[in-house]
Amino acid sequence: MDLLRVVVLGMTLVSARAGVVPAAPLAAFPAPAAYAAFPAPFTAPVAAPVAVTKLDYADAYPQYQFAYTVQDALTGDSKAQEETRDGGVVKGSYSLIEPDGVRRTVNYYADPVNGFNAVVQRDVPVVKAFPAAPLLKAAPISAYAV
Template sequence: MKVIIVAAILAVCRGAAGGLLPVAAPYAYGRPLGYPAPLAVARPAYAPALAAPLVGHAVAKVAPVEDYDPNPQYSYAYDIQDAITGDSKNQQETRSGDVVQGSYSLVDPDGTRRTVEYTADPHNGFNAVVHKEPLGAPVVKAVAAPVAHALYH
């Protein structure tokens, strides 16, 4: 019985590939096993001539980037003051060329305002200075009262 099974497996393996099953390279781009090679696609008369003929795959030309800004600039800011949740934070930032300057601040849970002033440029990298100033009482968030559960017997 074992001989018959081995003979059947060998008979299946002997296909049109001359006795071996095709094996795909593990990391190579290619066609899936069992699919024939792609057919050459005829180029329509109105299509421009390409360096290589179309063979089953689309060829895309990459256009050069023409909207390069040698001196990019932007500026933005936001400020959030929410009396219900006690959330208080802001940020502002500007960029001129390769130099970015900005700051942000927020209220820490210990009741201090943390302000970070930063600059970034290709020569010095990113640099930040942190300031803390007391605001008064620590921030207290509302907590629901604990519920006492009665035990019933």
């Protein structure tokens, strides 16, 4: 029973310190037989309102351009991306090798009037032709006779 009182006291002190349950003296806790009528319900802390400020951007006409490629012969990873922005218009593309070996290329364009538009293209994989194996002729049936 003493361990239970220590645990309850510790939880109450931690909660009171966090501002969740008001601190109560040890004498306010009921006897172990009366724990069903725990005195104080737990309440969630109330968050203070936060003032929102409007940000002013220095660049009224943003422009940027970037590109990268990855060609890793060890893992077979092959991908690329490029994008440009001129004011509210963004143009770009990216490509990658899918698990089946086909290169997928996505060309996209976005602006405030038309929104985001993308065109997906899958390149046809190059199939290597192997020469046919020579046909084997079966021995005549008379060769198998006993």
